Amino acid sequence: MKVRNRLVMLAVAIMLVVLPLAIGSAQKRIVRLTFYYPVGVSGPLASVIHTYVNEFNNANPDVEVVPVYTGDYDPTMQKVQTAVMGGNPPDVFIVEISELPTLLAMNACEPLDRLASKEYLSDFYPAFLENSYGQDGKLYNVPFQRSTPVFYWNKDHFREAGLDPNQPPRSWQETEDFARKLVKSDASGQVARWGVTISGGWNDWLFEAFVIQNGSTLLDYRKQRVSLNSAEALEALEFWVKLTNTLKVAPPHSTWASTPTDFVAGRTSMLYHTTGVLIFIRMSAQFDYGVAFMPAQKSYGAAVGGGNLHIARSIPEENKQAAWRFIQFLTTPEIAARWSRDSGYVATRKACYDVPEMKAHVAKYPEYGVARDQLQYARGKMMAPGFQKVREILKTALDESTGGKALPKKALDNAQQQAERLLKGWASK
């Protein structure tokens, strides 16, 4: 090839490389953030999130948040972990609060103390912040989609059974008594209507609530102590087993998704489930229903739940700053209040309830205030590194006991042993 031709080719090649770069740098830099979010409750919430994201993007032309719906809590955590391990983490992500220690073990989260002011944090309900701090005392996430379990009951069924429809059970004993009156069998002796359902799926979360109601906790993150087989826990499980196996007023197993349907279809008169399905029940139930605190034992009690906003650690500083702006946007009282109304999650800040639309909303639907009011009795959710496995161990104990395959004491002792073995690596760190 002639020398001249080669030179021309070289010049063109250089131009092709340099030109776009030149043009690119002439434009303003837009920071693109990937935002992984789960939807943990039913409803077209992906589009709701997209609305907020669009509002933020329009108000902040130098940032572009790209929302990525990643499924339920479990798959979202998997995707976050996969991305982190692949060296390509999402800039902002929401995961279930119990996953924090696991993420910290992977060094995946950016500490937020330098970004969050004391004033800002003081407006959040304290119970919601209990899953935000690592063992080093640093802040790693901000509450966003939060919930507690609540108690639903079918007022029509209560009337039918001769119970006061406006008086839900206030104690474990009353729950048992009411359930015995409410359970119905059909002609062939099979249960046509359960008295009460303690939903499966996240029954570990509900169990935590029962243990708190009984005056204890299952796991102390700060002290790195796990106590799945305390006397209080055993009592709680024995109460469950009494309901499912002895009195047969509660189904031994179910899934998180099936029980709200059961409630709406009239197949269970009382239900323990998240406040998050409130919207679903309101839109689908064709009967009078009530929402209340979960019945107490030694006191009312609940473990908080839901997901928080995190910023990834190994991203550029400007991404972190942009991510913080996005988080601040999502947690302004107005947006947080809207989110609560649209999703059924509890509004995370006290200021939310002062927002006029929110006030009107709660006045119209008082049940929205139940979970918020229960917060005074709520504790942080149990969390530990490798939480998924601990959860599995606990669920096995619960499921085998209610299924009549294991004695509660043995099941819990077993679970305790396994959990201690698993977390040995934790305590040594």
Added chain:
Amino acid sequence: MKSRRQSPLATFERGFRLIGVSKVHLHLILFMVSLVSLTPYLWALSTSLKLRTDVFTPIPQWIPHTLNTSNYREVFSMAPFGRYLVNTVIVVLGILVIQELVIVLSAYVFARMRFRGSGILFALFLIQMMLPVHAIIVPNYLTMRKLGLLDSRLAMMLPFWASGYGTFLLRQAFRQIPQDFEDAALLDGCSALRFLWQVLVPLAKPTLIAHALISVVTHWNDFYWPLVVTDSPAVRTLTIGLAMFVQQESGADWTLLMAATIFVTAPLMVTFLVFQRKFVESFMSAGIKG
């Protein structure tokens, strides 16, 4: 035997009558089985056309009280099923094209050539048939991660490009073609490669089509591998999209869920119904060759 030529049906009928089964009973059994087989899909269709609150009745209604087609529109607006469809088509075709190329080459080798180690190598192909990607998900996932291919359509295709099953099928087909063809081609001065592509392949077309149909159906419905190896909606396929859609709804709105399910299964179903003779023949012929 000519004198005793009776219709097989009569023979069978006599056998059946010995145990009191007649032609009517035959039809009855087949009809009942078909009905039971069809029920789930028809019920899903019926549910997808109902109003969300109409499904909670204890007495099931086959014909919806109020016809409601908005579920399908809503499904589309809640998740980018159009993109999922495109992704699925890309992945399926990407797998198919390379598969056909690869198996033609390897089937030819095993059908026509004798060489050292052919037995062992062929066994390797056979074993691969029985060890699909499900069994070795973890190391394959780690390989993809090392190659930096996580969350890509390529990752969904790669492990399927070599098909032990396809090689096996095609080898049988090649062996059916008489040696004389090859001898004639040699006399004409044809090279092996040309012979392969211009003679063998066209002659084995029915088998290639059969394999293609089976491959398309199989990989259209892939779930486990795409689940593990992809994350973002940009590359998500229909089956994963459905599973995630289900999670979003927390199983609460069955009419929506059924609409989504019907939508995800519709493309393949419609194609099947239109070309059902071809599909049936292909799947059946695969059995004979096996």
Added chain:
Amino acid sequence: MTGDCEVVSMHSKWGRGPNPYVYLIPSLVLLGMFTYYPMLYSLYISFFSWDIFTPQPVFCGFDNYVAMFGEPVFWLVLKNTLMYTVVTIPITMAISLLLAVLLNENPGWMRNLYRVACFYPTMIPAAAAGMLWVWLFNPGIGLVNYYLKKLGVPTVEWLYDMKWALPAIMIVSIWKNFGYYMLIYLAGLQGISRELYECCDIEGAGFWARLRYITLPLLSSTSLFVVIVSLINSFQVFDLAHVMTQGGPADRTNTLVYYIYQNAFRFWNMGQASALTVVFVLFLLAVIAISMRFMERGVYYEV
């Protein structure tokens, strides 16, 4: 037997003809990368500790295996896997064989309809099939319990009942696959010469005798193929379990495939997951070896 061609050494026919190994390179590379290397890699990693607490693999000998065998869930999972394999495969085969026999003697246009009605579930992804059946199996408002009640049969909680969840999944699996195997058997049946049946007829043999002495033996190679295909299809239990029960209740629908997934992608214990993979591969090879031995004895090829 049609023209099973004589294989001839390449050099004499084609001169400097194609090297078989060259043609095989694409396949072998792919097979190596995605089938054989992974198997060996699993074996290798199974001797390492690699989880949330140990971000880089650390050699630990047989620890993973000891931990695996010490977990009660593992034995439950193994039992479920065995039960699932041992129940669904023979039942599906029997049903599809019977239907194929019936369909074979059924001329006319209805035959097409029956074929389509039985075969279409194969077109549906297992995940979607799972969704359909979760809805059907709903104990309160699902079709299955409704019709069972109508027939006077006692109903169960299906997917929420420890005893019935796995059978429920088995039912879905059978529904999904029986049409496909029916077609394969149909093809096999059509290959059986009528004359053989007529011989039988002369002897005065009945329906069942005919089935036992002629049909079944001549279908043995087809049956072997069906066994292999159903083994491959049995992996779909992952899709079904993932969508219908997530392994529950209380791990009663947790099978090896799903358990590996849980260990790898929920608990992030790659070492443990690899050990389980090794067990799984051995299990598969064992099942294949057993069925081949079992079938080999009965396989006849028509001369």
